Amino acid sequence: MENLKQELKNFIVTHLNLEEMTAADIQDDDPLFGDGLGLDSIDALELIVMLEKEYNIKVRDPEKGKAIFQSVNSLAEFVQAQAE
């Protein structure tokens, strides 16, 4: 799980082009949207693209996406669950 979280953090940084950040700057339970990392609705769509490109997981409903993208923790749990 730790490897997955690390991997996800790296993907977040590269896919969203977070230039002045590294994976180390993102805490597992930091809110990704709103006050935490400050991502927005377009970032949510880009994360959906990331899930499809990197993990072959398709998220069709942006509303469902909100819960998945709460934090790295929720994202990792979701990806893990899809693999099972």
Next chain:
Amino acid sequence: MDIHITNSGIVSAIGDNFLDTKEKLYSGQGGITQSNYSVADCENLYAGQVSKNNEELASELGLSSDRLWSRTSLLALKAGREAWSNQKGHILRTGLIHATTVGGMDISEQRYSGSISSEWSAAGQHSCNAAADSLAEDLDISDFVTTISTACSSAANAIMMGARMIRAGMLDRVLVGGTDSLSKFTVQGFNALMIYSYEHCKPFDENRKGLNLGEGSAFLVLESDASLKVTGNEPIGRLVGWSNTNDAFHATASSADGKASKKAIQEALAQAKLHCGDIDYINAHGTGTDNNDSSESHAMISVFGEQLPPFSSTKALTGHTLAAAGSIEAAISLIAMQEGKLIKAHNWTTPMKETALIPVTKEAPAQINTVLSNSFGFGGNNTCLIFSK
């Protein structure tokens, strides 16, 4: 100084030309069908396609088959020639202001993926100016030729620019309009933004799920008083007001309160020296997306309040024709004025809970002297045009 409209040409999913469009606009059928365009989660997306294919268009236009024509150029030539048909080679300062977002992308994406042999020279067809250059050469217009590209408000901006150049004393007459053809690029793009509806779109409906794309081309001919004296053309309408504002909010979404759209409507009214009560019908932008229809509704309520005139979107008939929307809907607005009949909100059933607004539900005869046409695009670009008899 009046800006006279003396002719119009149009080709879209609901008509091959102006007269054909006039007949089909009120037929109740609409032009959106299940197309050959598919995305991962949905095959045969709903779209407003022009019925003729490229070979048919090229043949009808008498164009040589030894070169590749982008569909955008073909549609522009068809509608442009129709609009220009009552003009002659008079000594008048003449311009062409075209608008497109797709440009030659329909061929480029095929060349890029290798499905068109690179033997075909498509040089110069990709960039936005290709259609305008071809049309200008075809019609021998040379004093001022350019292309505007502001996404969904493009053609409306082209119409506005033409009017401003006449008013500034730079041109006597000008052919203005826009064209876009369907392409994988735009279909995939809107799907990636999750705003392409997998059902037939329903603008201003509570259960709307997004837009359907469309394609087409439409032009207006604008003439000054002085030009009319030379050409002897009879005006079919006037362009009396225009405005352009920017949301400065978000790259694609409009602000929820519709503030900048409200400003655009108010500025157009002010420019036309008209009051809310003077507008007989609003041809709304109404794409069928959650965001636009909500934002636009709030803008209309905010400006008109109790005096909100009958309104409808015609995009459930034509699809969202992107850059061409402003001119296709201008032609449709002219038709509404000529026919004296409101245009029904096609495929609409349920008012939006947040506004309870009800668009036109019956094609009742009405005194339509003045029409407001809205075009609100990506990049927060809002344009309003006001047409009058």
Next chain:
Amino acid sequence: MYIHATHSISRAQSLGDKVGGNNAALKGEKLAAYPDYTTYIPASIRRRMSVGVRMGVTCAKALGELGSAHSVIVGTGMGCIIESVNFMNDIKAASAVSPTSFIQSVHNTVAGQIAINMQNTGYNMTFSHGGFSFESALKDAQILCQEGQAVLVGGVEEYSETYAEFEGMNNEDLSEGASFFNVSSREAGAIAKVSLIDHLSCTPGGEETALLNYTQAKGIVAPQHISKGQSVPGASMGDGYSDICGIYMSNAAFGLYLACQQIKDHNSIAIVNRFNDHNCGLTIVAKP
């Protein structure tokens, strides 16, 4: 129409005394000399911006606040071509497509981003007419100035190797850049005046004659200095501003930037920009 301030990003670092000197070293340089963007655009916003958007927004910010009577006009032939190509790659690979790439493929992205970053809600326009894109934008600015507006007007273009290959233009001296101008009808404090924007009908080699005939027909004094360039590959225009900035569709904006530096030495300058086989853009700049 008076120019009050300008800002340019190009492959030529800074010109100053080098203007008119030997610019051979610049030839073949495809990318612009990017400034330190951190000074102008915070990382959280910059991250999603394409090359063209960064250059355009930086120029806008460098030129200062936009008042409420301000409009924004951009001329760009290809828009954010890098992101458009990325999007086409995604489609070709049949992989999930990036919404950010799609959004930036719309040509008015730069003008829209300038509006967002400068919080300007006024008139906002984008002209995309090949090698005549910048002159078109300038023409609209001229009308706006007549209508009482102040305008931020500029030209922006990106270099994309993939696109250059796709169109078989690899051997050309292509580059990229952005040049912006604050203009209005106010004379006081102006650094230059744009007295005419039009086009010259002429074939390659016939520019000087065409210009002479044009100015005679219009009854205006022929400009002392002609600054020639080309915004598309094709017949060479000889030594000119496009040797300094490279060939790209909206490079007439750089030609204007250069003219603003040079106008102190001439009464007027004609910027002649060849944009196809039978036409050149013509912009005449005079002392304010």
